[in-house]
Amino acid sequence: MAQALSVDVLVQSQQWSALEGVESLVERAAAAALARGSVQVLNGAELSVALSDDAAVRQLNAQWRGLDKPTNVLSFPAAEADELADAPHVGDIVLAFETVAREARDDGKTLADHTSHLVIHGLLHLLGFDHETDAEAEAMEAIEIAALSDLGIADPYADLELET
Template sequence: MTADAGPALPQGLTVEVVRAAEGWASETDLSGLAEAAVAAACAVIRFEAPQSSDLAVLFADDAHVRDLNARFRGKDKSTNVLSFPGDMDGGGPEATHLGDIVLAYETVAAEAKDEDKPFDHHLAHLVVHGFLHVIGYDHEDAVMAEEMEGCERAALARLEIPDPYGDAPLA
């Protein structure tokens, strides 16, 4: 996946990236990947960002994600990605914080290896997945899961990333 693949972010939306753990690529590379993934998701669902809106993406480690997962979801374990919706109703002339996405390096790396997927492909998928959660998508039942996965597949296709739910391993 290349950072310049796919559409641009919607006007008025910025993606703020923080690299808070070892192992991750440079903040510049992470910004390119996160912006491309979010832009692809926005294009697929025709998301129009509120004026002066932002999304924060924190590239953390398992310990940090485990702490957040325990505090906010009551699950004392790490996970690959957590999403925290922000102020979707704000808008207007003031900035709107869409929400936060937090990723756990060790879990993401282990999953990519276990699933024989390129790390950047798996990471882009998780950023798309996290963004969709931030803006209200979920996979609590089969119908919602099918819709969300369809959006993920289409967004990743725009980035020339194979279907993450397909049977064949990504090479």
């Protein structure tokens, strides 16, 4: 039986209304990440996703990471990765609309595809994945690529590899 997350999407910025069906998009992306992440979580555990703006994310980034600037996605784990099988809450993900939209536009991606990628990326952090080393980054990117492929979304790193 497949694991399931209860995804609570909170639209904090009305700018996200530019993305029709954003709540279901977030739910599908989270399910794809969970399916590919190979980390056992409590069936029905909650994931909170806040669709916010640059100002709010900048404040959170300054408070929690000491970086006084907005970023595309922040992840706040509610439990350690080895405790997720018994944790009722996986954690929180916060996305900044202006940054996400700008990156999508600059990279020639749709807002929907880039948002899906960032939800997957954020959830993988909550599941214990990271990209501090090259090996960690390769492993995390491989899971992201597979989860995005499951959603019919192209490899977001393909163009980056061609540029180097």
